[in-house]
Amino acid sequence: MPAETWSIAELAAEYDVTLRTIRFYEDRGLLTPERRGTLRVYHPRDKVRLGLILRGKRLGFSLDEIATIVDMYDAEPGEEGQLEYLLTQITHRRADLEQRRHDIDETLRELAEVEARCHADLDSLRSAAGAGAARPDGVPTNG
The missing domain is CATH 1.20.5 (Single alpha-helices involved in coiled-coils or other helix-helix interfaces)
Incomplete structure (x- = not known):
């Protein structure tokens, strides 16, 4: 059974953020969607990370602090x-x-x-x- 995936528009709608916000987090290396041509495909890992990023921002953490926290999980x-x-x-x-x-x-x-x-x-x-x-x-x- 293939893992569930999301488009950038689906993630943006689910988390009530702009496409630009998601692309910004991608540019910062916080999200790493799969690329299929020009299409971004987000996997469960990306979805979880986006949720953590947004929670961190609500709690007042900087993006660098958030990056450290979410990156530690994988390393x-x-x-x-x-x-x-x-x-x-x-x-x-x-x-x-x-x-x-x-x-x-x-x-x-x-x-x-x-x-x-x-x-x-x-x-x-x-x-x-x-x-x-x-x-x-x-x-x-x-x-």
């Missing part, structure tokens, strides 16, 4: 080395995201403080204007 140190490397990369990625979360939280706190001061200053200006305060030239505003 030394094999699956064990691949998993150890992936765990290390996950630790680094998690630390980076935690730092970004901290930075975002700090920025949101600072924005809230500035916003509260602006509202207070605006309220003060409006209440002073409503009470007939003098303009900078000394002329009353209500009168």
Whole structure:
């Protein structure tokens, strides 16, 4: 029974990516479809690798990191080395995201403080204007 294969259009539709995206990954050596003339024929290995590439991108890994991870499966140190490397990369990625979360939280706190001061200053200006305060030239505003 022959192995199932896919065209570039079928893979693109299944993974909701463009043909250009798949060709880019091929140019980078991440995918290696069989060539039948000008037709690209993708095998199960390519399909799995595309899924791993897209998952890696969603998790924020660079293409070089993704390439290292998926290439390790086929070469030394094999699956064990691949998993150890992936765990290390996950630790680094998690630390980076935690730092970004901290930075975002700090920025949101600072924005809230500035916003509260602006509202207070605006309220003060409006209440002073409503009470007939003098303009900078000394002329009353209500009168």
